[in-house]
Amino acid sequence: MENSGGFSFDLCKRNGWLVEKGIVKPPSFTKTGTTIVGLVFQDGVILGADTRATAGSIVCDKNCEKIHYMAPNIYCCGAGTAADTEAVTDMVSSQLQLHRYHTGRESRVITALTLLKKHLFGYQGYVSAALVLGGVDCTGPHLHTIYPHGSTDTLPFATMGSGSLAAMSVFESKYKEGLTRDEGIKIVTEAICAGIFNDLGSGSNVDVCVLTKGHKEYLRNNLMPNPRTYVSAKGYSFSKKTEVLMTKVTPLKERVEVIEAGDAMEE
Amino acid sequence: MSIFEYNGSALVAMVGKNCFAIASDRRLGVQLQTIATDFQRIHKIHDRLFLGLSGLGTDTQTLYQRLVFRHKLYQLREERDMKPETFASLVSAILYEKRFGPYFCQPVIAGLSDEDKPFICTMDSIGAKELAKDFVVAGTAGESLYGACEAMFKPDMEPEELFETISQALLSSVDRDCLSGWGGHVYVV
Numbered sequence: 001m002e003n004s005g006g007f008s009f010d011l012c013k014r015n016g017w018l019v020e021k022g023i024v025k026p027p028s029f030t031k032t033g034t035t036i037v038g039l040v041f042q043d044g045v046i047l048g049a050d051t052r053a054t055a056g057s058i059v060c061d062k063n064c065e066k067i068h069y070m071a072p073n074i075y076c077c078g079a080g081t082a083a084d085t086e087a088v089t090d091m092v093s094s095q096l097q098l099h100r101y102h103t104g105r106e107s108r109v110i111t112a113l114t115l116l117k118k119h120l121f122g123y124q125g126y127v128s129a130a131l132v133l134g135g136v137d138c139t140g141p142h143l144h145t146i147y148p149h150g151s152t153d154t155l156p157f158a159t160m161g162s163g164s165l166a167a168m169s170v171f172e173s174k175y176k177e178g179l180t181r182d183e184g185i186k187i188v189t190e191a192i193c194a195g196i197f198n199d200l201g202s203g204s205n206v207d208v209c210v211l212t213k214g215h216k217e218y219l220r221n222n223l224m225p226n227p228r229t230y231v232s233a234k235g236y237s238f239s240k241k242t243e244v245l246m247t248k249v250t251p252l253k254e255r256v257e258v259i260e261a262g263d264a265m266e267e
Numbered sequence: 268m269s270i271f272e273y274n275g276s277a278l279v280a281m282v283g284k285n286c287f288a289i290a291s292d293r294r295l296g297v298q299l300q301t302i303a304t305d306f307q308r309i310h311k312i313h314d315r316l317f318l319g320l321s322g323l324g325t326d327t328q329t330l331y332q333r334l335v336f337r338h339k340l341y342q343l344r345e346e347r348d349m350k351p352e353t354f355a356s357l358v359s360a361i362l363y364e365k366r367f368g369p370y371f372c373q374p375v376i377a378g379l380s381d382e383d384k385p386f387i388c389t390m391d392s393i394g395a396k397e398l399a400k401d402f403v404v405a406g407t408a409g410e411s412l413y414g415a416c417e418a419m420f421k422p423d424m425e426p427e428e429l430f431e432t433i434s435q436a437l438l439s440s441v442d443r444d445c446l447s448g449w450g451g452h453v454y455v456v
Contacts, residue, residue, distance in 0.1 A: 012368030018270060027270060027371060030391040053397065058410060061397045082395035087363050126367065235421035242434035245450070252314050252456075255381075 029081050030055050032066055033201025035163025036077035037191045038132045039175060040156045041184035044141045044212035045134035048188035049077045050163065050196050051221070052203035059203065063221070067209045071096045071107040073216065074135030075209045076116075079161035080128040080148060088129045092116050109135040109142035113152060121150025130160045136211050163195025163202040170194050181210060189223050196225065270371045271392075273298065275446025276308055276321040277408035279437055280377040280387040281420060282401060283429035287385040288455045289317050289377040290437045292408070292447040295324055304449040312338055313348040315379040317454055318358075321406035322372030322392065330370050334358060351378030351386040355396060362394030369393050373405040379456055408444035415440045426455050 033054050038047045053061035068089035070076045074096075078085025092115045096107045113133055120127055131146040145158045157175045159167040170191040179187070188208055195202040206223040209216065275296045280289040295306035309319045310331055318334065320327035337357060341349055349357070355376050362370060369392040377387045389403040390396050397403065402420050404412035415436040424432060434453055441448045 006364075007366055008364050009368050011365055011370065015368050015371075027369065027392055029393055030395045030397070053395075055391065058413070061399070064397065081393075082397075083359075083363055083366065083391065083393040086395060087366075231417075236419045236432070238431055238435055242431060242438065250314075 028056055029083065030060055031201075032064070032079055032082050032085065032161070033199075034066060034079035034161030035159070035167050035192055035195025035199060035202040036066060036079050036132050036161050037159045037164075037167045037171070037188055037195075038077065038134045038143045038157070039171065039179070039184060039188060040141050040143050041179040041181060043181065044136045044210065045143050046181075046184045046188050047075055047077050047132060047134045047209040047211070048192045049207045050192055050202040051205045051207060052196075052201070053082055054201060062204050065207065065220070067207050067218070069093060070112050070133070071100070071135070073106060073137060073211065073214075074109055074112050074133070075211060075216070075218075076112070076134070077132040077160070079130045084127050084129040085131070088116065088119060088127060089131075092119070106137055107135075108137040108139065109133065109144070110139075113142075113144050113146065116146050117150045117152050120146065120148060125149040132158050132160050134209075134211060136213050141211070159191065161195070161202070163192075163199035166194040166198040167191035181212075185210065185219075185222070193223070193225060268298070271322050271373070272407050272446055273371075274322070274324040275444070276406035277412060277437060277441050277444060277447040277451075278308060278319040278321045278373075278375045278405040279412050279416065279433060279440075280319065280375050280389075280403050281416070281424075281429060281433050281436075282385045282387055282399075282422075283424040283426060285379075285383045285385070286426045286429060286456060287377045287379065287387060288426075288429045288433045288453060289319055289375065289387075290433045290451050290453040291319055291321075291406075292437070292441050292449060292451050294447050294449045296446060299445065301449070307452070309452055309454060310335075311454075312354065312378075315456060316349065316351055316354060317377050317456070318354075319375040319377070319405070320372050321375070322370075326370040327372045330361070330372055330374075333361060337361070350380060351376060351388075352380075354378065355386075355388045355390075359390055359394035359396050362390060362392065366393050375403055375405050377456075407446040408440045411440040411443045412436060430455050 036049045049066035053064045070093045125148045128148045133144045145153045157171045192206045205221045208219040208222040277292040291308040295303040402416045
């Protein structure tokens with residue numbers, strides 16, 4: 001049971017029964033109600049994402065990372081259920097790594113795309129990951145969107161997540177062919193900001209990733225439009241100490257220094 | 268009612284200067300009826316690594332047993348303790364395996380690395396990791412804990428101050444939550 005791999009369904013019956021009995025509601029998961037975008041510019045691809053993770057209406061992470069590593073030349077933005085986007089990108093990225101060891105060549109974006117859509121289509125939309133995949137390989141720059149059901153698009157500019165409409169409004173009015181790197185970053189940042197300020201599921205900071213031939217630049221927190229300015233510098237002080245009923249002190253074990261001794265092992 | 272509210276719990280972990288603290292309440296209930304007032308939700312994995320499990324009591328105990336088993340196998344094979352980051356990935360993988368029929372628990376992991384660098388992290392019930400630099404919360408008192416911690420937390424606290432802050436945050440939050448309470452356990456490492 002332990003190492004068979006794949007999903008395990010042994011709690012499904014019990015959990016379904018609990019819901020059916022009306023004792024409980026089915027649980028909710030951490031979502032990344034998100035704005036993620038990507039565009040093709042003259043030398044490559046730029047990806048962008050906000051950094052808010054939510055559980056219902058609670059913000060559970062104010063600065064999470066939504067641009068995931070796939071390969072040295074390929075990155076992927078994820079929206080939807082946080083665990084799914086994380087798991088699916090990690091899984092495909094290790095498949096790509098193994099494929100690179102096997103072939104000794106740089107990974108292609110189309111390979112990542114096929115692996116991702118195959119997995120998502122297989123689970124018929126139950127693995128809810130909406131992705132923007134971008135990268136530069138030997139056949140040039142590529143940008144794709146992947147929907148949770150496994151359908152894909154190939155586009156010069158793309159948006160995904162709950163803030164996709166706000167972000168697309170920026171792209172539709174400002175995108176043109178042959179943008180320079182700085183123009184591209186500016187439009188991507190603007191699109192993410194549109195999501196951050198107009199979509200409640202998105203918020204906090206802007207992450208950007210620029211991929212060009214043989215080079216990548218990950219600009220974590222490229223723009224921080226929502227700094228925490230309302231907190232007192234002195235912090236909080238307590239007039240009365242907490243009542244302690246029992247204290248137990250356990251000293252940590254001393255670390256053992258290992259000194260190399262004796263003859264070195266033969267090669 | 269959500270299944271996460273069946274037994275009630277409050278869990279919080281905070282980072283200080285070369286130290287961390289993890290705290291929980293002591294109540295185990297069945298909906299509004301209190302069953303026990305000395306319940307353990309925080310478990311020691313090894314000297315420098317603690318695991319708190321909020322949510323449905325039966326699942327937290329099953330999950331704890333599976334994690335201890337996997338950690339012991341690791342110790343036997345590797346002859347060393349797990350790093351907090353490694354342990355977090357293990358918990359995440361075990362939870363995500365049950366993506367379509369999850370354990371109803373939300374873990375909080377707190378540990379010190381070999382260089383005394385603190386690490387804290389929480390997850391949802393299907394293993395979406397949330398790494399934080401300051402504090403993490405879980406359980407039915409989670410929302411009030413967010414409020415208390417946002418106001419009370421300061422970066423780089425010494426152990427004594429960290430203990431006072433986490434205790435005050437925990438106690439003021441459980442007072443606003445019917446489903447958790449009866450004092451708390453605090454571990455400072």
